[in-house]
Amino acid sequence: MARPGGSVKVSLKARALRFLSMREHSRLELARKLQRHAQEGDDVDALLDWLENAKFLSQARFSESLIHRRAARFGNNRIVSELQSHGIQGEALSDLKGRLQVDELARAREVWLRKFGAPPADAAARGKQMRFMQQRGFSHKAIQAAMRLRGDDEWLPGDDD
Template identity: 50%
Template sequence: MSLKGRALAYLARREHSRLELRRKLAPHADSQEELDALLDLLEQENLLSNQRFAESVVNRRASRLGTSRIVSELKQHALDPQAVSDVAERLRGTEFERAQAVWQKKFGQPADSPQERARQMRFLAGRGFSQGVIRKVVRGADFDD
């Protein structure tokens, strides 16, 4: 399979960042120049887009993860820092609602002991939600019922 065919096959499955696609194609390329030329061509033809990749990550992960986890994942793909900060700003606006939905799905009822409350808070922290949001969700749950 040609290098371009392999790249198109990867991109047909899902969006990839330039860095990720480079890593996957590197073992199959004859030279770095050939790989760079192909990646440039794919970007010119709008088949490879870091912006679309970022949107794809947000769409896949936002319902389950907090802003810091999503931003961390985007940074690992060496995306433009301005694009990452724009995504983070947009996600912060919905973080409370997303955290509340994750908490509701996992626990559904307020903690009845400090140990259970700590467990719920650790769960949300592991998902990447901010401490302020976690406190509001877990403590706010006490007043919903």
């Protein structure tokens, strides 16, 4: 099915606004997407500066959006790595790491309960569960604590650390 007005050239600004209307983007990600469509004479950096000044593009909003989408399924390591791949750095990244650290244990516990729901039966099952949690980006400390706790303060049998 052909698009209405299929031969109409979409401006770079219109394309950027369309991308941003679908979801938040990082400056780096939006630059990559727009660069593919830039014609000679188009200044992608100037457009990105304008979008930031007009509050259409925000690294803080993008970071919050990404954390909100990922926090229920992934650990701090994975989320921070993704933020870095989108160009989030410096003090902003440090602040986000600190905020993520506060609830990593609770998030690890939720993911572990949703996936497994019961303590591992043997060492092989324990290893499998730990590898799953590591692939999700949870710290070793959070994984051990999440697997050790049954209730809020009840320890599983055999964990006399």
